Amino acid sequence: MDFDLSEEQRLLKDSLDRLIGDRYAFEQRKAYAQNAEGWSRELWRQYAELGLLGLPFAEADGGSGGGPVETMLVMEAIGRGLVLEPYFATVVLGGGFLRHGGNAELRREVVPKIADGSLILAFGQTERNSRWNLADVMTRARRDGSGWVLDGEKGVVLYGDSAGKLIVTARLGGGQRDREGIGVFLVDAAAPGISRRGYPTQDGLRAAEVTLAGVRVGADAVLGEPGAGLPLVERVVDEGVAALCAEAVGAMAIMHELTVEYLKTRRQFGREIGSFQVLQHRAVDMLIALEQARSMAMYATMMAAEENATERRDAISAAKIQIGRSGKFVGQQAIQLHGGIGMTMEYKVGHYFKRVTMIDTIFGDADYHLRALARRGGSPIAT
């Protein structure tokens, strides 16, 4: 039982803190968002130089062999800085598909491009009717000689507009929500038949609606087993949720810091408003919600690599529930305790609130996971 970081992990954390401190002040972030793609390619190259983009990949594939704890540290820093670059889409999700579903040849080809910053990936899962059910896939994959033809529409593909390659789920057979019959495909984003409509998201990030119309891919485009891709998707998404939990904790921590700072400086009725007990207790309730979330983000990090899919899923659901509930409380109260200034676009707390709110809508909100966990009869409580 040990919550300490290793020496290397501490160094990583320090360098991340420095990076966010130097390069991600609120005004700097605004400038990055003005770029055509909505984020900074220049910073992306810096992440590559720092080794962040190759972090979770095996050394044999051109990475640096980091694990879930390293990803947690990066994502928490991303949460603290409200980082705009597509780390989650490219390294966590895209990288996850390659690590768990890509053969050695593919990994040797693609991982170095991720690590050096030249390749952006995006994962297309959501469809108009799927909500968060990973098995609900209507995009079709038809056999075409040794390859496949893909037809369908994917929505809210995070960084789908910037991506050089897309990873999409498509149905080879079976009904709309069957667990069997799902394939995962790695597709060149410039392939004929793909059209993308990029847009900003509520929290200032990017996403795209992607249409696939008769998109031809080779046999080597399949990640994992054709027709049995769902366990791969679930595994990658579970790792992704653990990473999002860490990001949310970073953002919540900043909201709490900003709020406590505000309570200490804002004066009304001739005194600091932090001297009022009702506000003190609210700030403590926020701290409790934050610490409970932090605990569950650590738990999710520990369980993200769990091979037993049932245990992993239950743990990840439990974490996402806690993050969703804590995030909503901390975010809403951060705005409330700031009063009017918290409502303004020019002040940063609202941007953190928006990011944490949107994290709840990715890969299942708190209620979705609560229902799922309850149905499975699953208690994550080990005795």
Added chain:
Amino acid sequence: MDLRFTPEELAFRDEVRTFFHENLPESIRTKLVEGKKLAKDDIVTWQRILNKKGWAVANWPVEWGGTGWTPVQQYIFQEELQLTPAPQPLGFGVTMVGPVMIAFGSETQKKHFLPRIANLEDWWCQGFSEPGSGSDLASLRTAAKRDGDHYIVNGQKTWTTLAQHADWIFCLVRTDPQAKKQEGISFLLIDMKTPGITVRPIITIEGGHEVNEVFFDDVNVPVENLVGQENKGWDYAKYLLGRERTGIARVGLSKERIRRIKELAALERDGERPLIEDERFREKLAAVEVELKALEMTQLRVVAAERHRTDNRPDPASSILKIKGSEIQQATTELLMEVVGPYALPYQPEREDDDRWNEPPIGPEWAGPIAPTYFNWRKTTIYGGTNEIQKNIVAKAILGL
């Protein structure tokens, strides 16, 4: 970072678990599972079994009979007690007055009292709260006036848990009425048999007798029963209250309750199916489980941080554990109320110190203690410093507000 127990820690857990299962009398375990009251003898019997094994005062320094376990081992031991479930060693002696004597008491006090605490020869109770001094404890007024080699104590203590069994009481008393309120308080050990002491039961809302009022009317206390220095009692009390950093959340107890909720909700039918299959009920239960899992991880973070601590000051994080732990404990009692449904209603008091209750139960045999436990458990957000006081502590000590 590795949040799993090491193989050594797991082996230790198995050793503790096996010992508990082999040595705890089944009648005691059953009472705890069913939410019934323990008799004094149950608690004494179990603590003596633990003491024979060398585990009654696990948290003390080795020279006074402690185990020298790591914080994680201490945690595992507590957790296993709650999961079994087995009675805790009597806290007033083992976690409160014992450690205070070890830190501040005289050699004579230590040599005489500590072995008797370990073997529960002396049942201790706590004389802190007074009718006018609850959350504002330092305003206490029970007075001890020096008279030669004695103090003469006059006043009243209240909420004194299990004083009806007690041989001794440790009291905060005012020895300097002129000083600032925290600076005129002393820590006195008082024999409950001393003339002038009266114990009067307070019956709590569920009908039980756990707490008492204790009256002191010209009670003579020898000066050698003063702990440490006169007028330093407030420091010792803070030491006592702050030492209990972990275990306060009672995660193991809530886990055991959730196990019980699932067991009973599978027995109880709701229409065509057991209650446990009701989706809404399952979601409520799962929500509590998630909170509890998060609390467990928070608690382990505090336990793991213990080994980096160099001081003995209270960890304000323990306030968070207390707040969240008590809320979750109360939530489990609410879920049990939902499980029992209409048979929460019949009032079926237990007989104190008598498990030969011959009347047949009304309704399901397990229903009797559920509503009383729900009522009684409202205390958890009040005792040990109300949750509101805990929030004041966190606001000041952690947030700097």
